Amino acid sequence: MNVHILEATPITPEEIRSTAQAKLDAGFRLVTISVRVVDEGNVELIYHYDKKNEMSHFRTKISKDAEIPSISSIYFCALLAENEARDLFDVRFDGLVLDFQRTLFLAEEAKSIVNAPFFHVPSTKPAGKRT
Amino acid sequence: MATTVIPFGPQHPVLPEPIHLKLVMEDEKVVEAVPALGYVHRGLEMLVTKRDVNQMVYVVERVCGICSCIHAMCYCQAIEKLMNLEVPHRAKYLRIIWSELHRIHSHLLWLGLFADSFGFESLFMQFWKLREKFMDINEATAGNRVILSVNVVGGVRRDLTEDHIKWILKELDVFEKEMQRLTKTTLDDYTVKTRTVGKGVLTGEQALQLGAVGPTLRGSGVAQDARQLRYEALGELNFEPITVPDGDCWARSKVRFLETLQAVDILRQALTRLPDSELAVKVQGNPKGEAVCRVEQPRGEMFYYVCGNGTKFLDRCRIRTPTFANVPPLLAMLPGAELADVPVITLSIDPCISCTER
Numbered sequence: 001m002n003v004h005i006l007e008a009t010p011i012t013p014e015e016i017r018s019t020a021q022a023k024l025d026a027g028f029r030l031v032t033i034s035v036r037v038v039d040e041g042n043v044e045l046i047y048h049y050d051k052k053n054e055m056s057h058f059r060t061k062i063s064k065d066a067e068i069p070s071i072s073s074i075y076f077c078a079l080l081a082e083n084e085a086r087d088l089f090d091v092r093f094d095g096l097v098l099d100f101q102r103t104l105f106l107a108e109e110a111k112s113i114v115n116a117p118f119f120h121v122p123s124t125k126p127a128g129k130r131t
Numbered sequence: 132m133a134t135t136v137i138p139f140g141p142q143h144p145v146l147p148e149p150i151h152l153k154l155v156m157e158d159e160k161v162v163e164a165v166p167a168l169g170y171v172h173r174g175l176e177m178l179v180t181k182r183d184v185n186q187m188v189y190v191v192e193r194v195c196g197i198c199s200c201i202h203a204m205c206y207c208q209a210i211e212k213l214m215n216l217e218v219p220h221r222a223k224y225l226r227i228i229w230s231e232l233h234r235i236h237s238h239l240l241w242l243g244l245f246a247d248s249f250g251f252e253s254l255f256m257q258f259w260k261l262r263e264k265f266m267d268i269n270e271a272t273a274g275n276r277v278i279l280s281v282n283v284v285g286g287v288r289r290d291l292t293e294d295h296i297k298w299i300l301k302e303l304d305v306f307e308k309e310m311q312r313l314t315k316t317t318l319d320d321y322t323v324k325t326r327t328v329g330k331g332v333l334t335g336e337q338a339l340q341l342g343a344v345g346p347t348l349r350g351s352g353v354a355q356d357a358r359q360l361r362y363e364a365l366g367e368l369n370f371e372p373i374t375v376p377d378g379d380c381w382a383r384s385k386v387r388f389l390e391t392l393q394a395v396d397i398l399r400q401a402l403t404r405l406p407d408s409e410l411a412v413k414v415q416g417n418p419k420g421e422a423v424c425r426v427e428q429p430r431g432e433m434f435y436y437v438c439g440n441g442t443k444f445l446d447r448c449r450i451r452t453p454t455f456a457n458v459p460p461l462l463a464m465l466p467g468a469e470l471a472d473v474p475v476i477t478l479s480i481d482p483c484i485s486c487t488e489r
Binding site for chain 1: 165167168169172174176177180208209211212213339340341342355359360361362420421422423425426434436438451458460488
């Protein structure tokens with residue numbers, strides 16, 4: 001199946017690197033990292049891995065001010081997804097192999113104007129009430 | 132030896148879209164390449180807060196002009212999964228038909244640009260002449276050449292007539308003959324081979340570890356293609372991924388060249404077996420929950436993560452496009468290359484920057 005309901009295994013931020021290393025050792029490819037805003041103070045990171053078209057997903061919930069370990073030294077390709085998360089959601093990573101300092105997608109001048117432009121707290125209003 | 136930093140892009144004759152590479156050079160050899168993006172970042176994912184589930188179909192189509200309808204198909208599949216919708220049989224075939232038409236015109240566009248990158252202007256013209264027929268087919272069947280807007284949540288909004296099917300099958304025969312005529316020039320020509328063989332080599336192991344997808348991955352001998360997941364009508368059609376083991380620019384161009392002929396085969400199967408049914412099912416309610424979907428774009432695997440909250444607006448729509456995945460492999464291909472080969476190697480991943488930045 002190319003489409004499925006997401007079933008992600010919860011992990012703690014401390015387990016992010018060990019999980020990534022275990023996946024690399026098992027021959028998995030990192031598909032990407034998704035960021036989702038949970039509420040005003042928290043975001044959720046979902047790590048998507050693939051091996052021979054079989055996916056596995058891991059999610060971790062963190063405070064938006066917390067710093068979490070980067071997996072870019074394990075999966076080099078994570079550097080773009082992590083820098084994107086830094087630019088758009090202000091998620092901070094410890095140990096990024098190439099830190100664009102919030103300028104992967106944002107212009108240098110924008111840094112002082114806008115912080116975390118994609119940080120949008122989900123609405124719980126019922127359908128049809130929002131414009 | 133002293134190093135020099137040479138900027139490559141964002142404006143460069145071989146780049147149809149802006150990407151900037153800072154090339155750290157030792158004499159004529161690249162030592163390191165550092166990318167700089169952000170020239171066409173539009174924040175399209177954020178539009179889920181302002182556009183409803185159905186309007187977002189047209190937003191995601193605009194992530195990329197070249198593979199617009201495949202973006203919409205992937206997004207619609209994810210929403211349909213959340214809403215437990217079963218797309219009509221004919222719509223599943225039509226989605227694959229328009230997807231494969233897109234694959235052909237995208238690969239032809241790239242083959243032309245690639246020939247142009249090493250100065251083979253007449254080959255560039257040949258491929259783009261062939262591409263025009265597919266743009267005509269898009270226009271005749273969908274009403275537009277690039278942004279097709281044929282997919283909707285629940286199915287498709289256009290159909291093919293018997294005359295369309297006969298015409299497309301006839302054009303496919305002509306196209307196949309033309310491509311066979313170009314095979315020797317594209318794959319065996321001395322100039323082409325001199326500029327592409329052994330350039331930008333990526334092993335299969337490197338490709339997997341760096342997250343490569345599509346022809347960049349299959350050009351390194353790894354038989355992985357999201358179409359193996361048999362989505363939509365592909366479960367009823369014969370298909371095997373095309374691989375070339377060499378891992379260089381020539382291998383990646385060969386994969387794309389052969390994939391145009393493979394797409395012809397898929398199209399013939401789909402067009403001759405096109406079943407009768409409705410085009411779309413009625414959609415009621417709003418999506419709730421999280422779903423992920425993957426399909427194969429011309430440039431490789433595309434990934435959508437959508438999160439619905441039961442309202443007509445999604446909480447999140449995360450799009451991982453193929454070029455986003457192929458930039459890290461590019462950074463691994465460049466060290467050791469001659470400066471003169473950088474344009475050819477960069478183009479060999481078929482970079483789509485508007486996709487990458489969204």
